Amino acid sequence: MSPTYDPNDNEAGMKLLEDLTTYAYQVQQQVLAEILTRNIHTEYLRSFLNGHSDKKTFKEKVPVVDYEDVKPYIERIANGEPSEIISAQPITELLTSSGTSGGQPKMMPSTAEDLDRKTFFYNLLVPVMNKYVEGLDQGKGMYLLFIKPEILTPSGLMARPVLTSYYKSNYFINRPFNRFNVYTSPDETILCPDSKQSMYCQLLCGLVQRDEVLRAGAVFASAFLRAIKFLEDYWIELCSNIRAGHISDWITDPSCRKAVSLILCKPCSDLADLIEYECGSKSWEGIIKKLWPKTKYIEVIVTGSMAQYIPTLEFYSGGLPLVSTMYASSECYLGINLKPLSKPSDVSYTLLPNMAYFEFLLVEKNLEEESEKIQCNSVSDQNCTREENKKARMEIVDLVDVKPGHYYELVVTTFTGLYRYRVGDILMVTGFHNNAPQFRFVHRRNVVLSIDTDKTNEEDLLNAVTQAKCRLLEPLGFLLTEYTSYADTSSIPGHYVLYWELKMKGNNDLPELDHSVMERCCSIVEDSLDSVYRRCRKKDNSIGPLEIRVVKQGTFDALMDFCVFQGSSVNQYKTPRCIKSDEAIEILNARVMGRFFSKTVPFWEPFRMLA
Structure with a gap:
């Protein structure tokens, strides 16, 4: 169901998009017929369809399911049972999702053919961008791309994030030559397992090739801003490398050193001076345009939870368009933004019916x-x-x-x-x-907090808060009467902020807050959140230490008064577990009587499979 065409032929690519969207109904019927015909004898479908493969029976008999419904089948495959449980084609790997509510990443089945569809999808992005932005074939893209942890399951299948799977595939490494696929980052730096070395090397290569950069970006807005923060911390050392024509000794990955050395092949004092001048300014407003002056746009996902980063991106970008090109998930790739230069708030994705x-x-x-x-x-x-x-x-x-x-x-x-x-x-x-x-x-659905690829829902947040409350507060005679939260992205990296209103058991006296106890509360909350959050904190450094702000008694009454004034019903009012209103956050911040941060990094290791 993935037509072939020359990815360098923009006209053919646009015609293919027109055909797919014009005949969306017919393509969808073909897709369903192919899936059912191919998989009708799998254990899963056989239990519902009893050998039938028509659409009517499928709609009537096959239930709509959540992950918990299909998890046992996927775990059986991960533990060595045959793919035929759910798929007639061999499952070649399991793709771990970025979000989870069960403490471990979800795993989605994937086949070799699935990489064909992903490559087809990526290739269709090229003619769309070329339609709206001229001259992209005259330079390079400074895309900051990274791989993440992967494990080998008991069956021998690899379990890893979808982008790690793609970047390590022959489809990416041997991608067909077209200028849209030419990056400032050598593949060796993208595939470096050490995220710090990878980031340093990719930024160094991007700076050395600054005059060739026509577009910049990362997958998520949070990752791009993390790169800017990294640049703030390391620009002096980067300039030193450029001036000397030699990469820092702490870059020990041999593939990275070799690849970067081919780009950083000679000293360049003039470039180092220019970067020092721009990075040494009091304000970094517009720093992207200053360091990479030919950049036409920044390509990052700024929809969904990433929308919170738009103001910060606009500050650093110098007025460059923020482009969200695609909508995808671990389950499958989904849609393309056919008007990529639209404002972030107006972004719509067209689902590709094949x-x-x-x-x-x-x-x-x-x-x-x-x-x-x-x-x-x-x-x-x-x-x-x-x-x-x-x-x-x-x-x-x-x-x-x-x-x-x-x-x-x-x-x-x-x-x-x-x-x-x-x-x-x-x-x-x-x-x-x-x-x-x-x-x-x-x-x-149900996500209340997100900074990076983490997705914390209300249940997970409640469980984490309860752990700290029961283990530390209640034995000391404290009562947690109310709480709420918000994702603070005013700094890089962003972090979770929890507002707690406390009192003493048996009276209304304000408790005396012990810093060490409250800091341990922060750590317990973090330890109780899921593995994706803990990975972002410990390995990726993409989330900062969790903060608890203790507020005065009566603060949550003031919050309710505000909500009622805004039109909420007193009868239906529930304390929001996540705050997004600037006015509501001001009400809370005005009544803060103590701020505490986690002093430890939560425990994390790549998730283990059930034997």
Whole structure:
């Protein structure tokens, strides 16, 4: 289902996009027929379809499922049972998701053919960008790309993040030559397992080749900002390397040293002087445009939880467009932004109908309007969102039958062994391109906090707070009467902030706060969060130490008064477990009586498989 074409032929690429979106209905029927015909005798589908492969039976008999429903099948494959449990094609690896609510990353099945689809998908991004930005074939992209931890499962299958899988594949390493695929970062620096050495080497190569850089970026906005912070910390040393024509001795990865040395081949004092001048300025406003003056845009994902980084990116970018090109997940690659220069708030993705079979679970009410009615503007109460999701009618429609302005939860049936699987993304239909709908990403179901690839839901946050409360506060006679949180991205890296209102048991006296106890509370909360959060803290350094701000008694009453004033119903009001309103955060910050940070890094190791 992945047509072949010359990725250097922009006209052919655009025609292919037009054909796919024009015949979206027909392509979707072919996709479903192929998936069912191919996999009808798998253990999973056989239990529901009893040998039938028609669409009507599929819709009536195969249930819509969450990860917990399919997890046992995937774990059986990870532990050595045959792929035929869920897929007629051999499962060649398991893709670990970035978000999890169970303490371990979710694992999604993948096949060799799946890499064909991903390559096809990436190739289609090229003609779209060339349509809107001229001259991209005259320079390079400074993309900061990284691999992440991977493990070998008991079956011998590799379990790793989807991007790590792609970067290590022959499809990426032997990608066809076109100028859009030419990066300032040598593959050896991208594939370096030491993230610090990788970052240093990629930035060094990007600076040396500054005059060739026409576009810059990373996968997520958070990763790009982390690179800017790294540059702030290391620009003096980077300049020293450029001036001497020699890379620092602490870069010990031999492949990195060799690859970088081919680029940093001679001393360049003039370039070092220029970088020192720009980086030594009092303000780094517009630093990207100053260091890489030919850059036409910054390519990063700034939709969903990454939208919180837009103001910071705009500060550093010097007015460069922020481009979100694609919408993808560990389950499958999904859609392309056909208007890449649109404002981040206006980004819509067109789902490519040949990537999977798409269905949509109608979310009964307008989530944003409901949020404002139930509480206060821009204050996110995931209790309410969860209740609305529970009330959502189980009305499922096909890709071409969604309606503009309506909200849906995405359900996918993939070529790799997932059937009617709820991805967890809430999308709003913004229109159509030909006969293919376009969607704006609204949010992840039940996620309340996110800084990087972490996705902490309300249940996980409650469990972490409860651990600290029960182990440290209650034995000392403290009561935690209320709490809320927000993701503070005003600094790099961002960090979780928890607001706690405390009192003493038996009276209303303000407790005396012991710094060591409160710091241990911060550490216990972090230790109790899932492995993705802990990996981001310990290995990736993409999240800063968790902070607890203890507020005066009565603070949460003031927060409720504010929400009621904004239109919330007293009867329906619940304390929001995550705050997104600037005004509400000001109310909380004005009443802070103590601030405490975690002094330890939480324990983390690559997740272990069940034997």
